[in-house]
Amino acid sequence: MLNLKQDHSTLVVLSVLADGPSYGYAISKAIAAKSDGHFKLTASGMYPLLTKLEKQGLVSTSWEEVKAEGADPDASGRKRKWYTLSPKGRRQLDKHIEAHKQMLHLLDNFLAPAHTSTSPST
Amino acid sequence: MLNLKQDHSTLVVLSVLADGPSYGYAISKAIAAKSDGHFKLTASGMYPLLTKLEKQGLVSTSWEEVKAEGADPDASGRKRKWYTLSPKGRRQLDKHIEAHKQMLHLLDNFLAPAHTSTSPST
DNA sequence: CTTGGATATATCAGAACTCGATATATACTT
DNA sequence: AAGTATATATCGAGTTCTGATATATCCAAG
Numbered sequence: 444m445l446n447l448k449q450d451h452s453t454l455v456v457l458s459v460l461a462d463g464p465s466y467g468y469a470i471s472k473a474i475a476a477k478s479d480g481h482f483k484l485t486a487s488g489m490y491p492l493l494t495k496l497e498k499q500g501l502v503s504t505s506w507e508e509v510k511a512e513g514a515d516p517d518a519s520g521r522k523r524k525w526y527t528l529s530p531k532g533r534r535q536l537d538k539h540i541e542a543h544k545q546m547l548h549l550l551d552n553f554l555a556p557a558h559t560s561t562s563p564s565t
Numbered sequence: 566m567l568n569l570k571q572d573h574s575t576l577v578v579l580s581v582l583a584d585g586p587s588y589g590y591a592i593s594k595a596i597a598a599k600s601d602g603h604f605k606l607t608a609s610g611m612y613p614l615l616t617k618l619e620k621q622g623l624v625s626t627s628w629e630e631v632k633a634e635g636a637d638p639d640a641s642g643r644k645r646k647w648y649t650l651s652p653k654g655r656r657q658l659d660k661h662i663e664a665h666k667q668m669l670h671l672l673d674n675f676l677a678p679a680h681t682s683t684s685p686s687t
Numbered sequence: 688c689t690t691g692g693a694t695a696t697a698t699c700a701g702a703a704c705t706c707g708a709t710a711t712a713t714a715c716t717t
Numbered sequence: 718a719a720g721t722a723t724a725t726a727t728c729g730a731g732t733t734c735t736g737a738t739a740t741a742t743c744c745a746a747g
Contacts, residue, residue: 445668445671446705446706448570448704448705449703449704449705450570451668451672454672454676455672455675458675458676466724466725467724467725467726468722468723468724468725469723469724477675478671478674478675479674481671482671482675485706485707486724486725486726486727487705487706487707487708487726487727487728488704488705488706489725489726490725490726490727491704491726491727494726509713509714509723509724520713520714521712521713521714521723521724521725522713522724522725523723523724523725524724524725540676543672546567546573547669549567549600549603549604550573550576550577550665552600552601553577553580553599553600553604554576554580554662568734568735570733570734571732571733571734588695588696589695589696589697590694590695590696591694591695607735607736608695608696608697609697609698609699609734609735609736609737610733610734610735611696611697612696612697612698613697613698613733613734616697631694631695631742631743642742642743643694643695643696643741643742643743644695644696644741644742645694645695645696646695646696688747689746689747690745690746690747691744691745691746691747692743692744692745692746693742693743693744693745694741694742694743694744695740695741695742695743696739696740696741697738697739697740698737698738698739698740699736699737699738699739700735700736700737700738701734701735701736702733702734702735703732703733703734703735704731704732704733704734705730705731705732705733706729706730706731706732707728707729707730708727708728708729709726709727709728709729710725710726710727710728711724711725711726712723712724712725713722713723713724714721714722714723714724715720715721715722715723716719716720716721716722717718717719717720717721
């Protein structure tokens with residue numbers, strides 16, 4: 444169970460939101476589920492990150508009341524803060540994925556034995 | 566020019582030391598060269614990291630005087646602190662590489678379209 | 688011989704980040 | 718009534734990041 448750091452958290456959260464709007468608690472569960480239990484992003488990592496993404500304009504937000512089944516229509520129930528990926532967030536996700544891929548590529552090259560082979564494959 | 570964070574720094578520094586003993590300044594230059602100028606690990610990141618690796622027993626150290634060409638044999642010249650990868654450091658490097666590869670694999674799966682295909686490959 | 692750039696190690700300090708613990712409140716189940 | 722799940726959020730001690738600073742030697746150009 445890997446606790447995600449900011450860079451990976453951002454990538455993963457934006458990726459979840461690319462599938463459609465969601466909210467903190469659900470995103471956290473989605474990350475655990477989608478990663479088959481390997482990734483973990485807890486509340487203390489999630490909410491500051493979401494606030495940051497909001498400030499950066501990568502997501503837009505709205506509050507919505509959670510209606511209970513047989514609830515009194517006048518009762519004020521639990522609230523959810525929904526996050527929606529903005530066009531800017533969309534572009535940022537693409538950038539993050541690209542940056543991630545480049546990092547992989549550079550690290551692979553770095554770690555590869557110093558063959559200097561410049562193999563014609565790829 | 567990417568400034569390396571601790572995880573990647575550790576991986577990259579141990580990797581450089583796997584090619585043979587070296588010292589801070591040279592490691593920094595080697596990282597820039599070996600990454601074709603893409604990775605940067607500056608003094609303020611390098612020395613605390615090397616100290617940490619030493620404390621963890623991943624590297625062993627020794628001081629050596631840099632002899633100048635026509636220098637007075639009695640003159641005390643510049644000093645270098647050499648770092649040598651320990652057997653434990655060797656094993657740790659392998660672990661880091663494995664962890665890195667697993668992270669790639671997990672992130673790729675996460676970012677892949679939600680096909681739910683459960684393809685029999687791999 | 689003096690100025691500056693390269694070599695070489697190292698710390699400082701403000702900022703940012705990490706992460707378990709805590710706080711608050713509603714909803715559902717037993 | 719108690720316990721678990723849902724839901725958002727902050728606190729704070731510890732760690733990490735990074736440009737700036739400090740110190741000192743070596744070498745080449747002016």
